[in-house]
Amino acid sequence: MHAFQYDKIQKIGRHLSFRDYLRQNPEICKKYGELISKLADQYPTDIDGYGDGKDEFVRKIEEEALKWHWTIH
Template identity: 35%
Template sequence: MTNDNDQSNYPVWAMETVEIKKPDPIWIDRGIFECNELYRLLFPFGVIQVEHIGSTSIPNLPAKPIIDLMACIPSLNEIDEIITKLASKDWHYVPPELDKLSWRRFFIKVKNDKRIGHLHLMLKGEERWDKQLLFRDRLRMNPSLIIEYTNLKRKLAQEFINDREAYTEAKTEFVNRVTR
């Protein structure tokens, strides 16, 4: 019997610490590049929209240097073909039983054993789609929210340096307040 919590066989990038970096203007350009590449790769599967979300999509916001993206898809019927297509571009599929979020299919782009991208593949109509865009856009328009979020992220990154899931969960209250 195997232990689902045994992390000794996990890839290096799956065990990365939470590290917040100074804002880098190149993140926006990388986001545009990745959106365009994903659109080209996923258009045959019905994807018509790919968005750069998350902290790297917000100018002047410190972040983990990982480009977060989301794509809207009409169906998951061809997920095996999508996994194969994205694997050719260094996207690693995280199955739902590991991801534990049934509303998305999750991929991580890796370079030199480090995460450089996350893709949240969502079905058309998923409520989190609009919430992600609202959060991004409200922060882009409000410098005081950027300052508040920066302080929270730095504090939580120290507190949860070895627990990415706890770090993300601890930001939920802030995200919910901004999107209300």
């Protein structure tokens, strides 16, 4: 779950595009799930390590998701 400040529309849009892209791409969604499970095991009490571990993957997929979003809308 995410909570956003009401005036952060762009950030909300990025998250929704990411979510929708994962829903449309089950293989990428599976890889993401595997990554976050591995990171949760590796960093059970280190939220920064967990976040840093998924950062590169999320940025790459977010970029793809935004391109995808604008091609369908």
